[in-house]
Amino acid sequence: MLEGPSGRGKENIMSDNMPKFWDEYEIKARYIPCFLSVIPLVHFLVMLLGNTFWEEVVTEISWMIVITDISISLVFMLSLIQLQTAIGKHIIEKSVFGRNGEYFPTNDILLLSGGFYSKEKKLELREKIETYFNTKFPEDELVNIENSRLFAREINGQIRRLVGKGIMTYQYNIRYGFLRNIIGGFVWALAGSLGCIIMYILKKEWVAMSFFIAVFTIWTILLIFKRNVLTGAAESYADNLFIDFLSLNESKKGVE
Numbered sequence: 001m002l003e004g005p006s007g008r009g010k011e012n013i014m015s016d017n018m019p020k021f022w023d024e025y026e027i028k029a030r031y032i033p034c035f036l037s038v039i040p041l042v043h044f045l046v047m048l049l050g051n052t053f054w055e056e057v058v059t060e061i062s063w064m065i066v067i068t069d070i071s072i073s074l075v076f077m078l079s080l081i082q083l084q085t086a087i088g089k090h091i092i093e094k095s096v097f098g099r100n101g102e103y104f105p106t107n108d109i110l111l112l113s114g115g116f117y118s119k120e121k122k123l124e125l126r127e128k129i130e131t132y133f134n135t136k137f138p139e140d141e142l143v144n145i146e147n148s149r150l151f152a153r154e155i156n157g158q159i160r161r162l163v164g165k166g167i168m169t170y171q172y173n174i175r176y177g178f179l180r181n182i183i184g185g186f187v188w189a190l191a192g193s194l195g196c197i198i199m200y201i202l203k204k205e206w207v208a209m210s211f212f213i214a215v216f217t218i219w220t221i222l223l224i225f226k227r228n229v230l231t232g233a234a235e236s237y238a239d240n241l242f243i244d245f246l247s248l249n250e251s252k253k254g255v256e
Contacts, residue, residue, distance in 0.1 A: 025170070029177030033088075034081045037185025040215055041192030047199060080188070088184025096230050102149045105231070105238035106159075110152040112141060116235055125242060129155060159245050166244030172237040179233050183226050189219040 097104045108114035110129070112122060126137055133155065141148040163169055193216035200209035222229060 025174050025177060029174045030081055030085055030181055033178055033182035033185060034084045037084065037182060037189045038080060038192070040196055040212060041188040044192045044195035044199065048195070080185075084185045085181055086184075087187070088181040092183050092226060093180055093230070096227050097234070100153070102153070105235045106156045106241060107149055107152040109238055109242065110137070110155065111145075111148060113145070125246070128246065129159070133158060156241075159241065163241060163244045163248060166240065167247070169237065169240045169244045172233070172240045176230070176233040176237045179222075179229055183222050183229070186219050186223045190216060190223075193219065 093101065101107065103114075105115065109117050109122065110126060112119065115122065117125070130136055135155070138144065138148045138151055193212045196212040197209055197216060200206070200212065
């Protein structure tokens with residue numbers, strides 16, 4: 001039975017990769033980004049459509065607006081989570097790393113012509129991958145770069161399944177997923193914030209207006225600098241993935 005650094009069997013490593021509705025990744029990388037993104041839009045709709053109701057109630061129970069914002073945001077979140085994840089994955093990520101993630105750092109590291117590892121470290125990593133998986137990297141990388149990227153992507157799939165959660169890989173994967181998906185909620189975050197800004201300008205409520213200007217600014221910055229934000233997070237994930245793979249490789253040698 002193949003075992004990782006912590007002595008877990010292959011069955012346990014595979015179970016780490018099985019999606020769970022309430023696992024840590026789902027909550028931190030999908031639910032929370034969606035919840036944060038829809039709050040401005042929900043608040044705007046609550047204040048706009050329920051204005052008459054709140055005028056009667058809010059003077060006595062002002063915290064009811066907060067409860068309503070949170071409750072309806074949860075409903076919106078459950079409705080939009082798949083869409084927001086799809087936007088993050090197929091629009092935001094694609095615009096940064098290309099179709100199917102060809103330029104994702106985990107792939108670039110394995111190519112001699114890209115990535116942020118030195119040539120010497122790449123050669124060492126490639127040699128251990130070839131030995132571990134009994135395979136060979138394409139020798140015509142510079143001539144057929146597209147095939148080399150596809151090969152790197154396929155090898156990375158095997159490495160991710162093998163490493164599972166690893167030591168820190170899972171946490172960096174969650175961080176990357178959180179950033180990608182929260183940027184993916186820019187449509188409703190910006191629309192809701194802009195609506196709230198206009199609404200509070202008309203109401204002359206400057207503190208609330210300033211808050212939503214800050215929210216609008218934060219999402220705008222994330223959207224403008226999405227390449228820098230996602231590249232940094234993806235490189236950290238890639239680095240830890242291969243560190244865990246090399247640790248697993250050394251552990252196997254120790255067992256042998």
